[in-house]
Amino acid sequence: MKMNSFFNYLETLHRDYADVADGAVASYIPELLKADPAWLGIAVVTVDGHVYQVGDSQQEFTIQSISKIITYGMALEDNGTEDVLKKVDVEPSGEAFNSISLEPGTGRPRNPMINAGAIATVSLLAEATPAARLKRMLDVYKRYLGHEVAIDDSVYQSEKETGHRNRAIGYMLRNYEIIEKETDEVLDLYFKQCSILVNCRDLALIGATLANNGVNPITGVRALKGQFVPHVLGVMGSCGMYDYSGAWIYNVGMPAKSGVGGGVVAVLPGQLGIAVFSPRLDDRGNSFRGVEICKRISKDFGLHLFYSSQTTISTVLHSRYDTSTVRSKRNRNQEQTRLLSELGKQVKVFKLAGDLMFTGFRKTVWNF
Numbered sequence: 467m468k469m470n471s472f473f474n475y476l477e478t479l480h481r482d483y484a485d486v487a488d489g490a491v492a493s494y495i496p497e498l499l500k501a502d503p504a505w506l507g508i509a510v511v512t513v514d515g516h517v518y519q520v521g522d523s524q525q526e527f528t529i530q531s532i533s534k535i536i537t538y539g540m541a542l543e544d545n546g547t548e549d550v551l552k553k554v555d556v557e558p559s560g561e562a563f564n565s566i567s568l569e570p571g572t573g574r575p576r577n578p579m580i581n582a583g584a585i586a587t588v589s590l591l592a593e594a595t596p597a598a599r600l601k602r603m604l605d606v607y608k609r610y611l612g613h614e615v616a617i618d619d620s621v622y623q624s625e626k627e628t629g630h631r632n633r634a635i636g637y638m639l640r641n642y643e644i645i646e647k648e649t650d651e652v653l654d655l656y657f658k659q660c661s662i663l664v665n666c667r668d669l670a671l672i673g674a675t676l677a678n679n680g681v682n683p684i685t686g687v688r689a690l691k692g693q694f695v696p697h698v699l700g701v702m703g704s705c706g707m708y709d710y711s712g713a714w715i716y717n718v719g720m721p722a723k724s725g726v727g728g729g730v731v732a733v734l735p736g737q738l739g740i741a742v743f744s745p746r747l748d749d750r751g752n753s754f755r756g757v758e759i760c761k762r763i764s765k766d767f768g769l770h771l772f773y774s775s776q777t778t779i780s781t782v783l784h785s786r787y788d789t790s791t792v793r794s795k796r797n798r799n800q801e802q803t804r805l806l807s808e809l810g811k812q813v814k815v816f817k818l819a820g821d822l823m824f825t826g827f828r829k830t831v832w833n834f
């Protein structure tokens with residue numbers, strides 16, 4: 467791979483895919499058809515706050531299903547994992563995003579990344595009124611993005627007018643008492659969250675915030691409590707790419723989420739967020755070029771989560787001793803000297819350099 471900088475790399479990548487015209491812009495929400503099929507933006511944000519962006523990375527579009535990860539994090543914060551799991555499971559459904567896919571008997575949606583699970587998740591937000599729930603949601607977006615967000619009113623109206631299937635799902639969930647709030651209010655907030663406007667840079671920043679344990683790497687503001695980040699990334703890893711999730715984690719190897727607006731965000735924990743915006747979708751509802759470009763970046767930089775380039779940890783430990791044999795030059799009285807000779811063996815000193823991973827810890831501290 468020839469490149470002078472990562473920015474050049476992204477420019478080349480953009481050029482390579484600029485003319486790829488596979489897929490089609492979503493039409494089932496009529497307003498989405500207004501997108502220019504040629505739009506292509508790519509952005510990468512690192513956990514130390516560097517932003518790289520090319521192409522139509524400033525073009526706004528509706529977040530659609532990617533909003534599901536933000537709301538899921540909020541529901542976890544409000545209720546804890548156990549109570550959320552009682553309402554929404556975390557098993558991949560292997561079915562399309564708008565599948566009804568409820569657990570027989572309980573009516574529990576399979577996971578929070580399909581519409582049924584996402585609508586149930588919206589109902590778990592703790593605030594008492596719809597207005598308060600919306601306000602909190604917009605505030606959480608501000609934490610992830612570092613700026614205010616707006617709702618695209620025409621997309622919201624368009625989805626509200628045509629979202630009969632989601633309405634059916636909502637009422638089914640109400641029937642099973644998975645939703646315990648006013649169903650229309652829950653659906654309304656779901657339609658609104660799908661219509662939040664973002665650009666490609668914003669999406670990459672959401673990814674980088676999740677990669678950075680829930681803290682926005684540019685503003686330093688916490689968007690999601692660290693303890694819930696692995697759960698959000700977990701469902702993204704197993705269910706984030708609709709019925710392509712298995713092949714995605716196999717090929718790209720990063721938790722990710724796509725939306726029918728054409729956005730895709732992928733997260734490499736501890737390192738970066740990647741986003742692609744390209745509105746032409748494949749048969750499964752994922753951005754065609756979004757998938758291809760993420761595959762390329764993952765391959766070019768060896769970003770697959772299950773690829774481990776570091777095989778050795780032995781160099782982490784530089785020396786190990788106890789204070790009965792090695793002492794500081796400090797003058798000590800007789801009693802202290804006696805105590806140190808007697809008990810110094812129990813005081814172990816480890817001189818380490820580098821990251822102490824599980825194996826390093828086992829070798830150094832547990833010594834086997």
Ligand code: GLU
Nearest residue numbers: 530531563581660725726
């Ligand atoms: N608002 C869309 C719907 O509910 C979101 C779907 C998506 O992005 O997958 O149909």
